[in-house]
Amino acid sequence: MRIGIDLGTTYSAVAAVRGGTAEIVDCQDGRLTPSAVFFDDGRPVVGMSAKNMAAVSPEDYVDLVKRRMGMPGPVHIDEKGREYRPEEMSAIILAHLASQAGLSLGGEVREAVITVPAYFGDAARKATRDAAEIAGLRPLRILNEPTAAGIAYGLLRSESGTFMVYDLGGGTFDVTVMRVGGDDLEVIATDGNRALGGFDFDNILITYAALEILATGGPELRDGGQGEARLRAACEDAKRRLSQLDRAMIRVAGPDRLHQVPVTRRRFEEITAGLLARTEDISESVLAQSNLGWTDIDKVLLVGGSSRMPMVADMLQRLTGRRPSMDINPDEAVALGAALLADQIEPEDRPVVVGPGAGGFRDVTSHGMGIAALDDRGVRSNTVVIPRNTPIPCKRLRDFYTTRANQAEVCFELTEGDSEDIDEVEVTVLDMIALPPDLPEQAPLRVGMGFDADATMYIGLFDVTNERFLGEYQLSRPENMTREAKEASRRTLLELEAGRE
Template sequence: MSRAIGIDLGTTYSAMAVVGDDGAPRIIDNAEGEATTPSVVLFQDIDGKDSPMVGSMAKHMAASQPMDVVQFVKRHMGDPNWRFDSANYTYTPEEVSALILKRLKQDAGQALGGSIDDAVITVPAYFDDARRTSTKQAGQIAGFNVLRVLNEPTAAAISYGLDHDRDGVILVYDLGGGTFDVTALRVNGNDYEVLATDGNRNLGGFDFDNALMQIVADDVAAQGGEGLLADPVAAADLREKAEMAKRALSNVPQTSVYVTFQGNNYRVRVTRQAFEDATQSLINQTRDTVLDVMDDAGLEWGDVDHLLLVGGSSRMPMVREMMQELSGKRPETDVNPDEAVALGAAVQATLESQGDGAPTMTIGGGSPITIQDVTSQGLGTISVDKDTRQDINVVLIPRNTQIPCMKSEVFYTMHDNQQHIRVDVTQGDSNNPDFVAIIGATELQLPPHPKGSPVEIIYRYDIDQIVQVEVIDLTTHQSLGEFEIDRESNLDQGEVHEASAHVAGLTIE
C-alpha cells in the first residue's frame, strides 16, 4: 500500500484516501469511523493552553459555543486580515487549516499504522496563486510533506476515469460547501487534458444555507420574533438546522424547522419550491459559469460525453434538473459526490511519491497517467501605452493556458539612464488596470542604457500554479533577478516555521 495519501480539504467537510495494494483508491475513515470529517475547529482552553477539537463534535458545539468555533476557514485562505483569537493565541487561516489537517494526519496514521507524511492536497480549480500557496503552507504547518496541490475537478475526473475507463470529454460541475467550479477535460486512455476551468470561490452550500436561514428568520419575525439573525447564538443554532432542512428538501417536498428564540418556540414550514425560488439566482450563476467554460473550451453539448456532478450541494434536485435541461444529457449517477475528489487525490499522491515528478506508475493495470492542467487566472503586468501614455495591463499568460508554462514579453525603458524597472504582477484577464488585482510588485536596478532599451519579463507557472518572475536586460543579456512574488497575503518562511512549532505543540482531539 502507498504511504502517500490524498486529502480533499473542503470548506465544510474534508476527506482522505489511499491507494491500496490492489491499485484501487479507497477512503480512509476518521477515528470516529466517518468517511468525511467536518472542517470545524472548537478551541477549548485547558489550563491556559489551547486544546483544539476538530470534526463532528466540534461542529455540534458550534451552536452552543459559536465564539469558540471556527467554520468555513477555507473561505479565508490567503486573506492577510483574517485572524482568530483563542484564549491563548492568534491564529491565521493557514494555522486553523493546519489543525484540521493535523487531525486527518493523526487519524490516517492510526488507520494505516505509522506516521503518514506525504500528501497531495486538493484546491478549487479557481484558487489563485496566493490561496494555493496558503494551502500548501497549511499542509507544511501540519507536518506534511506536500507533494502537490491538485485541482479538485481534475481529481474527481481521475477517480471517475479510473473506475469507468471511458474516453471522451468530461464536464465536471462541482458545487461544494463553499466553492463552485466547472471544468472541462478530455480523457484519452490515462491522459487527462484540462480544456478550460472557471468558478466562484465564494459560492457554495453555505450560501444556500443563508437563503434558508433568511426564509426561516423572516417567518419567525412575522410570528413576532424579531432579530433572530442578529443574535449570534440563535443564528449559529439556526445555521445547523437550516443545513439539515436543506438536505431534507433534497428528498422531500417540504419540511419544518423548529426554533427557540427569546424563550418562545416557533415552527416554520419550508417547501422545496420556496427554497428553490429563493436560491434561483445562485443556480443561475452556476449555469452562466457552465456556459462560459463551454465557450472557453470551444465545446458544443454534442462534444460532451460525460457530465459529472460532484460536491455535496450537487445533490439538490434543482442542480440536476438545471444541468439536464441545459445540456440535454443525463448526469452520471454512479459517482459519490463526497468521495470522488479524495480518491483522485490519492491516485495522484501515489504517482507523485514514486519519484521525480514524472508519473510513471500504473494504477489499475492501464498505462501511466498523465495530467495536463491549465491556469485558472490570467497573469500580466502594468505597462504604459506608448501612444496614449495611459497605464494598461498586458496579459502575459492568459487564463486556461496549459501548465507548466513560461511566457515572456519585451518592454522598453522610458528614459535615458533609467535606474529602476518596476514589475507589477497582475492577476486577471482585462487590459484595464482597474479590473485586475496587483498580487505582487518588485523594483529592480537597471544599468545605464539609452531610452527605449529592451527588457524582457518572463513569467513561469509551475505545476502547482505558483508563479515565478524573471527580468532580463536584453542590452547586456543579463538576468536582473528572479523572484517568487512576494505576496503580502502569504506567510513568509519564518512565519511558517513558527506556526509549525505552535501546531506541533498542540494535542488535537
C-alpha cells in the same frame, strides 16, 4: 504513508489507496470532518467537537479559513495575543486529518496530495503548501479539485472527450470544463461563485416554512433560539428527503403545538429556481470561455453534496441531452481523486516537479498574469504575459523596453487579472531591479513567466542587449511565509498538540 486530502471550506475528507482501490478514510467524525477549530483553553480541537463548542465562546472558534488562504493578516488571535495566519489554522486541521488517518490506516502519514479550487491564485496555493509543511506533511502536489474529481471518475485511460465538473458544495459553486485524451487531462476553463451553495437552498426553504407557519396563525419561529434551530434542522432534513421523495412534511415543534408544512419537490424547485438558474448562468459562461456549446460536452460529473438535488441533474440533462454522472459519492470524489494521484506519483518526484510519467494532468491559470508597463500613451497599464485559462505548466516570454537612456533600474510590478486597467487588477510590487549601465532608450528587456504543475510562479528577466540574465525570481509574496516562520509555526503546533495530552 500517503493520503489525498480534500481540504474544504466547511468539510474536509481524507482518502487513501488500499489494495489498489481508493477509499475514504474514517476519521473521528466519520467520512467528513468539519473544517473548524476551537481553542479549548488555548489547545486546538478540530472537527465536530470544535463545532459543538462554537456557541460557548465564538471568539475561540475559527471556521471558513479556506476563504482567507493567501491573504495577509491573522484569522485568529488567542488569549495570549498569539496571531494565527490562515495557513497555520489550516495546518492545525491538516495535522488532525493526517493523525486521524494514521490511526485508521495503522501507520504514520507523511505525504499528501491536497486539493484546492481551480480559481485559487498563486498566494493561496503557496499558503496551502505551507500549511501542509507546518503540519509536518510533505505536499506531493497541490491539485485542482475538478481535476481530482476527473481522476476519481476514471476519465484518464478509460475515456476521452470533453467533460464538465459541476461542483455544488455547502457554501460554494464551481464549474470547470476539461478535455481528456489518453493520459492527458487538460482544464480548459473554470469559474464559480464563492457565496452560492446548499446553505442558500436551506435558507429559502426555512423562509418558506416560517412564512407558511405564520400564515396559518402560528408563531414566528425565526427567533435565533430553539425554535429556529428546530426549524433549520427540520428543513435540512426535508431537503434531503426531497432528493428521494416527491413530497415531504416539515414538522417542527412550536412553543404550543406541532407545526406541519407540506412541501412537494416541485414547490421546493420553484422557490429555489433562482439559485439553480445562477449555476446555469455560470456554467454557460464557462462554456463560452471554452468556445464550446452544450452539445460539445460528452459528460457532466456531479461533485459536492448539494449536487444530489434531482433538479441539478434535470437541468443538466435539459442542457446536454444526457443524464449527468453520479457514479461516485459527490461528497467524496475530490478526496478519492487526490488519493489516486498520491498513489501514482513516483517516490523520487520532487514536490513541485511534474514529469510526463506523473500522470500528465494539466490545469489552467485561473486569471491572467502580467506586469505593469506604460502603454503607447504613457499610461501605466496591465500587460498580460500569461493569459487566463492557459494550460499549466507553462512559460511565456514577452519583450518590454526601457523608457529612457541610461535607465538605472526598473520597477517590477506583478499583476493578477485580465483587464488592461491597472485599477481593476491586483498589483504586487515585486522588486526594484538594477539595470546595467549605458542601456539605450527602448532597450529590450525580456520577461519570462512560468507556472509549474502546482501553479507556483517563477519570473525571469533577461537583458537582450547584453545577452545576460538579470535574475530569475521565484515569486516571493509578503503574504506567504518564510522557511523560518514555517518552522516556528511547526514548533508551536507541536507544543499545542503536546499540551493536549
